[in-house]
Amino acid sequence: MTAESAQWFAETDTESVQDALRSWYRADHRSFPWRETTDPYEILVSEVMSQQTQLGRVVDAWEAFLDQWPTAKALSEAERSDVVGFWTNHSLGYNNRAKYLHEAAQQVTEEYNGQFPTEPTELAELMGVGPYTANAVASFAFNNGDAVVDTNVKRVLYRAFAEIHNADDPDYETVANALMPAGESRIWNNAIMELGGVACGKTPRCDEEGCPWREWCHAYQTGDFTAPDVPTQPSFEGSRRQFRGRIVRLLGEHDEMELDTLGHRIRVDYTPDGEHGREWLRELLSDLAEDGLAEVDEAGDVPIARLQK
Incomplete structure (x- = not known):
């Protein structure tokens, strides 16, 4: 394992990463x-x-x-x-x-x-x-195997972990085995292969399939969904159009949301004063307002975003 990967495992709550994937798989997966x-x-x-x-x-x-x-x-x-x-x-x-x-x-x-x-x-x-x-x-x-590393799994690991994404010669097998819970190869390999086949395909469906790793995922945070088998960036991923879609979906679910709450929900690296912060979010909402889809209520102490009626 590279020094960068070892540092990632030391700094990351891998048990939460594992639990999130297993719970996602148990809740709903393709039936074969x-x-x-x-x-x-x-x-x-x-x-x-x-x-x-x-x-x-x-x-x-x-x-x-x-x-x-x-x-x-x-x-x-x-x-x-x-x-x-x-x-x-x-x-x-x-x-x-x-x-x-x-x-x-x-x-x-x-x-x-x-x-x-x-x-x-x-x-x-x-x-x-x-x-x-x-x-x-x-x-x-x-239930007696190592971590399975196929094309789908490589794509997941490459997108999810910056240490793999940025490595000159990614050590997929070592990282995959370090991530797999001991003695759980049956459910783990089924789950991570399902993630690659359903949510993290060549055209990712992160939100649509409720990807359980969005909180940690390098690609989801940065919008860079390239991978070994996806050499060019899909035009939709990471685009303003994608984030506008997330805004409309969330406001449709919650009626109205405070600006910063909305920002954190559509982008995990959202920081109010950062590059992808309130100014960036207001530009997206302005685009939606021009399309007659959303509005921002500035009347109270905290700006509120909602869909236009």
Whole structure:
């Protein structure tokens, strides 16, 4: 871990960061059937299928595959041509993935007496199972993995933590493992991958999806949502239009708000006298007033913002 990252962990309430993500995930997440099982065979099938196919399309194929070959033993006894034919018929990508999955099932049946190994290093000995897939199966089946670091997770870490964003050679794996609560790889990896897939995609939906890390997020504070797989700044992110949208949404929820309260709610680095302070906020409200959307009431001791009636 870099010195900068070590300093961040020393200065940050990582327990609150962890709790926020777990609570967000438990409250609401996309429902996929492989998230409801701890069967390593079923999870391995889902991981292999998901390598080249959108998750929504995997569900039907995964269920049909398990209907036909419900266990590793059943798959090991199948004709390889049938397995490859299934893969092709369901447009699941490279056919060699089906071949390797079939061979992995034979290994489990013949070399492991039908019992999947539980350690990532052992799982990686199965045909076609690389370190990432081995760790995912260990995490989701046995709660026994390291932090998963895929493209989505890298995007989350890069945006959330300035120490990663500013590093010449970011150490994603070390930071991800330091951040993951000990012994909780199943829920943690599901949660951070969900965050990257739902709230922190290439086009982020921070407020819409209630991202639980907005309080700490470097990108949310600065409006810089670039990432390794998002090399250019999306025109909407960090724009005045985005912040005007946040103002309208909040005033719609609360009827009226004091200026500084509103400022802190739409931007975590808001300071009344700072670069993004009252003057900046009044300019946004002035834009909205010209559009007939908002107004500022100066009659009392504290200015109040509200939507125009």
